[in-house]
Amino acid sequence: MKEKTEFLYKAIEDKTITWSESSNQYLILENTTALIFKKLNAGVSIKEIASELSKELSLPIDKTTDFVTDLEQEINALKTEKDASTINKDTTINKPEKFEFIKYYKINELIFKVEFYSEYELYLVHPKFEHLEIEDKNIYAHTFTIFCEADFIYFYIENNFIGTWNKNEIHFFQGKFSMELIQKIHQKEEKEWMGVFHASAVSNGEKSVLFLGDSGNGKSTSLALLQANGFTCLADDFVPIDIYNKEVYSFPASISIKKNSLDTLLPLYPELENSAEYHFKRLNKVVRYLKPNNLDFLSHLPCKDLVFIKYKKNSDLKFDKIAKIEAFQQLVPDSWLSPIKENAEIFLDWFASLNCYQITYSENKKMIATVAKIFNDEL
Incomplete structure (x- = not known):
């Protein structure tokens, strides 16, 4: 029986990343589980798969049946899950005549x-x-x-x-x-974007690097430090990548600077001293905004490196290459990824080509020197 086309499968390292067209969701599966997943989606019965699995693994048939049944339920959930960002398309409202x-x-x-x-x-x-x-x-x-x-x-x-x-x-x-x-x-229309990532994008004029990390890890502070040391801010928080070039495109928003970063950044950016302060209660943070040093908001550059960055007080600099699956688990939840099948396939291929790193630091100069080595392919 011909396999249905509503799922994509991408083997990365020792796992298989599975994507559902119906829900635009990604699952990371063991390779053996992914094979069962494919059979179920191709219409092979639970009984037949469970029987094969029981013989192959020397397990009781009831155990393998339960496992395959649970997997089928996961497939059905992926087929029906709705995007939480679905908007209410009520167009009956009258637009105001005046705007403040x-x-x-x-x-x-x-x-x-x-x-x-x-x-x-x-x-x-x-x-x-x-x-x-x-x-x-x-x-x-x-x-x-x-x-x-x-x-x-x-x-x-x-x-x-x-x-x-x-x-x-x-x-x-x-x-x-x-x-x-x-x-x-x-x-470019929305269908021409591969994804938008909650990250900071830095460039040296020839290529870009994406910096990621949980809120409070120092992502934007690191970007501001790099910007003051010869690098260019392509985008902060909202990083778009297209499907044709698979390149990072610039986005003109300011860099958000949290209150606890001011002492570090004021010597480099004295204008922050008198800049407006904004309180975001939902996010429980207070920020000021720093103008990016990008002069060309049409620029776009290739990206082959993801860096998960974390400031940790009194820490020695730690730099490690990390597993792509670990990076994927951190990258995807905060990202907007195109729901179009061809675009999802391009995203998976692009991701598979990346280098993924982790930097933990407390000394700014050491962090900047390490990032320079990444740009220069010296690692």
């Missing part, structure tokens, strides 16, 4: 007009893009409109409804805003 704030942002030669109904909507977007603000312009390329009604936030572009989100899902709205922005900046 209208901002203009210039990104390269493109000017964006963004209408904010009140200070609340402004707070959701403006801090990250304030450095791009220009005086009022009569000529602009695109109009983004943002307003709240009851417990929902609405988003339009050129009077076309994009979506609405509950206020408890503001991060999904912010992600969609950024996705629409990169489509306009780089003239």
Whole structure:
């Protein structure tokens, strides 16, 4: 029987990564389990697979039947699971006639007009893009409109409804805003992006490196330190990669700097002393924003290295190559990955080609020197 095409399988190291088209979810399976998974999806019966497995492993038939049954339930869950970011497409609301704030942002030669109904909507977007603000312009390329009604936030572009989100899902709205922005900046539709990663992207002008880590590990602080030492910030927090070049594309948002990093960064960036402070209660953090040193928001560069970075007080510098499966488990949960099968296949091939590292440090100079070696292929 011909295997169905709604799953992809990619062998990496000693595991098989399995992707479901229905739910756009990834599973990491033992290779033997992946073979059973394929048989189930191809329509082979539980009884037949359990019988083969019982003979092969010399296990009781009831044990192998239970195992295969549980695996079939996982397959069914993958086929039906819904994306938590699904938006409510209620277009019956009337747009406001007046907006309290209208901002203009210039990104390269493109000017964006963004209408904010009140200070609340402004707070959701403006801090990250304030450095791009220009005086009022009569000529602009695109109009983004943002307003709240009851417990929902609405988003339009050129009077076309994009979506609405509950206020408890503001991060999904912010992600969609950024996705629409990169489509306009780089003239690429959403289907042309392989994924967007919660990372920091640094370049030396020839290639890029992605820095990842849990919130509070020092990812953005490390980016700011590298930016002050000859490297370029391609993107912070929102890192898009396309399907054609498989390259990191620049994104013009500011670098978010947490309060506990100020003592380290003020000598390098005195402007942070008087910059506005923003309190994000949902994330339980206080941040200021630092302008990226990127002068070309059309730039895009190849990436072959993922670095999981962590600042740890009084730690000696530790640098290790880590297993790709370990890196995958950390990379995927915080990422937006294209739900298109061909794009998922490109992502898996791209990921398989990467070098994956872990850096733990306390001395900034040692971290910067190690990153320089990664860029120079000296490791």
